[in-house]
Amino acid sequence: MNKQKHSMQPIPSHDEAVRQDFVTDFRAFLTDELYPKITPYYKSRIEPEFIKEHGRTPEDKMEVQNVMVQDSAYQSWSFLQRISQQMMFTSVIDTVERTLEDLIKKTKEYSTLGSLELDPAIQIPRYLTAYDIHQQPGGYHMENTKNDISAGVVYDISLPIYSNDAMGDENDLLAQATINFIKNNINTMPKKILDMGCYIGNSTLPYVRAFPESEVHGIDVAAPGLRYAHARANALNASVHFSQQNAESMSFESNTFDIVTSCLFLHETSHAAIPKIINECARILKPGGWMIHLDVYPFQRSVVEPLYDFLKDWEVTNNNEDFSGALREMDLQGIFEEAGFSKETIEFTSAEASSETNKGYTGDFYLKLPVYVAQKMA
């Protein structure tokens, strides 16, 4: 049951640990036992009713949504899914709250490698303060005490529960996929790498290991994540330069990075922020440098079955991920071109992680991941 994966993580008490285990099993139960029933249920019970009334099948996800939210069986599953996320957070927060003071003290010992630069004057963008993204109480940025790291610790120890242990001991499966993509498709030995929206650095550290000669930077707006990221990187013996910056307007010099990357970041910003962030990527990259964003949703507007389209959006409405649906409707190709990325190099494709790092998980959700790639004009 050893839940402590590195020395900056807290050790749960007996009851806290098994309370967290319950949430893991609850989520697995919902995914394995109840979720597979939804499509057959819809086909045999919901759709026929719709046809009876309208003389045709639903045209789009909105029409599916209108009937599904009226259905108590579907809504029961949906509600259980939503509260499983809340139970995940409350079950890890007990551990973090109990151990927080000691953990904060420990960050002092774990501070020699790399660097940490905070900006107390930074403005947290409204899209991060309006509501708590994916229902983490207090969001990414809330400060509950001096030198707080609690939100970062909560993120680190809830990821294995969220992913049913698919992310690997260092929660880095997704970044491993991006690195595979870089090694297989981009012929480069990067000297300087930036990870935007790095938070606790779980997706940043793999770059230090994959490109030991390079200088690796991570930026985020949320201080509790960055403080923890720096201590965590030290606990895991990796040197990263973390700084508190808004990706919409960064202090890095122009033309200085070989690779700018992000992981699960773009879908948590906003309509107005996206072009600014992409412009910043173009500005700080060297001519010929590469931008690679890994995100949850494939970026193509193919026609999909309305039911599938509706279910795919579950997190948007039910897990406080409001922008992730809208991102898919944006003209990223146009925004990339406008920013100065060369048209022929822009690709919305996927990166693959190997299943070595996770416990036999084989579904696409964690192994084949959408990436948005482009090269700055030389």
Place this chain on the structure above:
Amino acid sequence: MAKKIILPRVAKGKNLVYLDDNSVDNILAMVMTLTQEISVLTDRLNTIEHLIAKNGQIDLDDIDNFEPDYQLQEKRSERRKSLLKRVLLPIEKALDSK
């Protein structure tokens, strides 16, 4: 003594209604938390059984230091899932196609 740090436990966001009204949603949430606590109790009892079977007695610290091996973890996981199956049977039945 320093002031105890209390972390927030409720996320900010829209209040959504899933079932008939918020009170039905709340009852289902409470049932799931109670189920979780039954599971915690069962695991704790199981830990105590293992410690007694091994040592003939227990030292309270042993409970927090107990680390179930892989096999025991799998067994517990199975038991939790059968608990969930029993508690959630009405919902599972409602989702059956026929």
